[in-house]
Structures are given as C-alpha cells and as structure tokens.
Amino acid sequence: MKKNSCSKQKIIDAYYNEAEDEGILEHIKNCKECAVYYENLKAVGEKMDLMKDIDQPVNPFAVNRIVNVHLAGKEKRRIVREALGFFFGSSVLIGILYGAVMACDLKYAGVIYLSIFLIMPFLLIPMVLRRKEMN
Amino acid sequence: MDERILIAQCKKGNREALEQIVRDNYPVVKGYLIKVTLNEHLAEDLTQDCFLKALENLNKYSPTGKFSTWLITIANNLYYDYLRKNRKIVLGLEMDENIKLAEGDFEDRIEIKEILKIISSLPYEKRAAFILKHYYGYKYEEISKILKCPVGTVKSRIFGAIESIQSNLERGEAGEEK
Numbered sequence: 001m002k003k004n005s006c007s008k009q010k011i012i013d014a015y016y017n018e019a020e021d022e023g024i025l026e027h028i029k030n031c032k033e034c035a036v037y038y039e040n041l042k043a044v045g046e047k048m049d050l051m052k053d054i055d056q057p058v059n060p061f062a063v064n065r066i067v068n069v070h071l072a073g074k075e076k077r078r079i080v081r082e083a084l085g086f087f088f089g090s091s092v093l094i095g096i097l098y099g100a101v102m103a104c105d106l107k108y109a110g111v112i113y114l115s116i117f118l119i120m121p122f123l124l125i126p127m128v129l130r131r132k133e134m135n
Numbered sequence: 136m137d138e139r140i141l142i143a144q145c146k147k148g149n150r151e152a153l154e155q156i157v158r159d160n161y162p163v164v165k166g167y168l169i170k171v172t173l174n175e176h177l178a179e180d181l182t183q184d185c186f187l188k189a190l191e192n193l194n195k196y197s198p199t200g201k202f203s204t205w206l207i208t209i210a211n212n213l214y215y216d217y218l219r220k221n222r223k224i225v226l227g228l229e230m231d232e233n234i235k236l237a238e239g240d241f242e243d244r245i246e247i248k249e250i251l252k253i254i255s256s257l258p259y260e261k262r263a264a265f266i267l268k269h270y271y272g273y274k275y276e277e278i279s280k281i282l283k284c285p286v287g288t289v290k291s292r293i294f295g296a297i298e299s300i301q302s303n304l305e306r307g308e309a310g311e312e313k
C-alpha cells in the first residue's frame with residue numbers, strides 16, 4: 001500500500017474502528033510503512049488523551065439558574081396563553097350574546113346584559129382549577 | 136432513572152427531573168465546549184445558553200439518538216453563531232490560560248497545556264470534528280449530522296486535524312531535542 005493520503009485515511013478509519021475494509025488490519029500487520037503510521041497514530045492518540053483530564057465538575061449554581069430561568073419562562077408563556085384564551089373566549093361569548101340581544105326584543109336587554117356580567121367570571125373557573133392542580 | 140422517563144417528566148415541568156437532566160449532561164456539554172472554545176468563561180456561558188435552548192425546545196427532541204448528542208448539536212450551533220456574530224473579537228481571542236486542569240503530575244499538566252495550544256492552532260471545523268471523534272467516539276455519520284456536513288468532509292477534516300497535530304508534536308519534540 002502506498003503511503004498516500006488515501007491509505008492513511010484507511011488507517012485512521014481502522015484506528016477509530018470505522019474501517020469498511022476488514023482486511024486493513026491484516027495489511028497493517030504485514031506492511032512496514034503502514035505499521036509505522038498506525039503506531040504513530042496510536043502515540044498521538046495517547047498523548048491527546050491527556051486532555052480528557054480537563055476537570056469539569058457540575059456547577060450547582062449554574063444548574064439552579066438554568067432550571068429557574070427555564071421554569072420562569074415556561075410560567076410566563078403559560079400566563080400569556082391563558083390570558084389570550086380568556087380574552088378570545090369572552091369576546092366570542094359576548095359577541096354571541098350581543099347578537100342574541102339585538103335579535104330579541106330590546107325590552108329584556110337590561111336582563112340579558114346583567115346575565116352576561118354574571119356569566120363572565122365563570123369563564124375563569126377552568127383556569128383557576130388548572131392552576132390549583134399544577135400547584 | 137431512564138433517560139426517556141426523565142425527559143417525559145421534564146416536559147411536564149418537574150423541577151427534580153429538570154435538575155437531574157442538567158446535572159447528568161452538564162460535564163459532557165461543558166467539556167466539549169471548553170475543548171472547542173478553549174475559553175472557560177465562554178464555555179460556561181454557552182453551556183447555560185445550550186441548556187436553556189434545549190429545555191425550551193424539548194418537544195422537538197425525538198428520542199432516536201442520545202440526549203447528549205442533541206445537546207452537543209445545539210452547543211455547536213450556538214458556538215457557530217457566536218463565531219459569526221463576533222468575528223472581530225474571535226480573531227483576537229486567545230487560549231484561556233486559566234482553564235481548570237485536573238489534579239495530576241506537573242509534567243502531565245505542562246503536556247496538557249501544550250496539547251491545548253496545538254488544538255487551539257486548528258481551525259474550528261477541524262477542531263470540532265477531531266474532538267467529537269477522538270474524545271467522544273462519535274461515528275462519522277453522527278458527526279456529519281452534528282456539524283451539518285457530508286461524511287466525506289468529516290473524514291477529511293479529521294484527517295487534516297491529525298496531520299496538523301502530528302506535525303506540531305514532531306516540531307515540539309524536535310525543539311526539545313535541540
């Protein structure tokens with residue numbers, strides 16, 4: 001095997017256990033030049049392995065901060081979602097009832113408007129229950 | 136606890152599960168970033184950004200691969216964005232001499248510093264590919280997904296990195312002999 005970049009690539013593949021050609025290890029054993037390159041590669045690998053020792057202990061403050069920021073963001077998004085849901089739901093309901101009032105005899109308009117204001121707070125009940133469940 | 140169960144708990148917003156998953160993967164992500172950036176403060180900032188982004192997009196994670204692989208992909212994208220946004224600053228960025236090294240022989244510590252210098256001389260693309268292969272044992276296919284480039288490019292980057300490291304080490308040894 002010629003010691004060009006192509007054969008070197010195959011030796012590197014073999015060193016990292018990714019050789020497609022299964023005969024490459026046998027070849028390295030029999031070819032002096034390739035054996036030297038393989039041994040050099042092993043020596044470089046061993047030397048580079050020293051960097052595995054860069055100590056990276058878990059920073060408990062960072063873990064806490066990450067979780068706090070994430071949970072705060074999640075809570076904020078949930079509040080915005082619920083507020084939008086409430087405004088959308090109440091707008092639809094008011095629209096329907098307003099339409100109904102317009103279509104009906106205006107004599108009872110005051111009663112219907114009063115009913116709307118009494119019904120409105122009940123829209124909040126599912127949200128309050130969900131929040132209690134989450135807590 | 137099994138990683139899948141842990142992730143399911145995290146999606147529900149369970150605080151303990153969130154802390155657990157961050158604690159389990161923190162050394163891998165920071166270790167990778169410190170090797171790629173060679174700057175402890177930058178690695179710390181990017182690690183935190185990486186976890187925040189990952190937790191925010193947890194629903195997009197498909198448990199076909201390892202969670203740490205997904206995190207490293209995010210970390211890599213963040214560092215790439217950082218390089219793009221801070222091109223001028225990065226050009227002047229030098230290796231952080233204060234990187235915490237594990238307790239060990241004095242000679243080992245000197246050698247580690249030399250290795251860090253050699254690694255810092257590699258361009259980012261080659262450095263990232265080599266680190267993922269050598270220190271994390273990812274397959275070429277996985278590296279190509281993380282770095283978003285073809286397998287052939289990954290192979291040539293790793294090959295180029297090894298060639299540069301070898302010549303740097305040989306130069307260093309020749310210098311010592313003199």
